[in-house]
Amino acid sequence: MEHHITIRSEPYELAANLHYPLAEEEGGKGCGSGRYPIIIICHGFVxxxxxxxxxxxxxxREFARHGYMVLRFDYGGCGESTGDYGAGGLNALIDQTRTVLDYALDIDCVDPQRVVLLGHSLGGAVAILTAARDKRVKSLVLWSAVAYPFNDIVNITGKKTYETAVQCGSADHLGYxxxxxxxxxxxxxxPFExxxxxxxxxxxxHGTADDVIPVDYCFLYQKLFWLRSQGQCEKEIIFQANHTYSGSLAKEQLLTKTRDWLLYIDKRKNEWYDWTI
Known part of the structure; x- marks a missing residue:
């Protein structure tokens, strides 16, 4: 079951879709009657x-089939949301993500102990920065995450676009x-800090054929996440996958590996909870 919703994040109205876990009769793994984990998807640059x-x-839809609620939304100025993209800088994207967290955690059937931010590309950096500020985020899934926001985005837009923005007060990039x-x-x-x-x-x-964000970032991210005193970090490298995991094989591997990891950490947490009781 999916619902189209609008989330107010001043001064924007964010267009979003909320997916509920599928029941067994709908082809899912069953919903039960308790609270559900939720995954919030943070899309990338424009x-x-x-x-x-x-x-x-x-x-x-894949995660919903396996018992997860999923909320995917457009940042301000993107998709069907109102506003101008990037007008408030990266802080605005973090604030919008936290507003979406507010909305998600106001849903009665959401388990506040199983909140996942899934970020792709620049959305990965936003997810990290949000999780660093907001303790309600319990797990992170980072697909081809940006590591150096300024350098990575200027590499995408081109240096001339950046220089035009500085000189003229605005620059066009794909209509934005x-x-x-x-x-x-x-x-x-x-994000590294x-x-x-x-x-x-x-x-x-991360995919080995990513020509937008280097796959090397994935290894560096894992090394730095390992240096923390708490929390585990796993990585999956998908051979010949590009930045957006185009193609049926790359997409299938991405979704399968992500789904299996999510189910694994849920199982581990449940076993640990049972053991402590």
Whole structure:
């Protein structure tokens, strides 16, 4: 079951879809009668809640079949949401993510101890920065995550776009008017420095054929996550997968590996809870 919803995040109205776990008669693994874990999907730079080749739609439906609630949304100025993308800088994206967390945790059937942020590309960096500030986030799934926001995004837009934004107050990138405040905010946030503030479990996934965000970031992220005093970190490298996991094989591997990890950490937490009782 899926619902189209609107989440108010001043001054934006964020378009979103909420997926409920499928019951057994609907082809799911069964919902039970308790509270459900929830996955919030954070899309990347000038992306949407649909994803390239419907990646986030397919992901949400796959996770819902296995007992998860999933909330995917458009950041302000993207997809069907109102506003201008990047107008408030990276801080605005973090604030919007936290507002979506507020909405999710107001749902009666959501388990507050099983809240997952799933971020792709720049959404991965936003997920890390949000989790570093907001202890309600319990686990992170990072698909092809940005590591150096300013350098990585300027590499995508091109240096000329950045220079035009600084000189003229705005620059066009694929129809999006990017302002200097957006680029300035990117340089002010360092996910590598902030990740140590998050103590939950992390899954990193990256493709070897990613020509947008280097696969090397995945190895560096894992090393730094391992240096924390709490929380585990696993990585999955998908051979020949590109940045958006296009193609049926790459997409199937991405969703399967992510789903299996989510089910594993849920099982581990349940076993640990039973043991402590």
């Amino acid at each position: 992306g949407t809640r649909i994803g390239v080749d419907r990646l986030f739609v397919l992901a949400a 008017a990017l302002q200097p405040v957006f680029f300035e905010s990117l340089s002010q946030h360092q 902030q990740l140590r503030k998050f103590n939950g479990d992390v899954l990193l996934v």
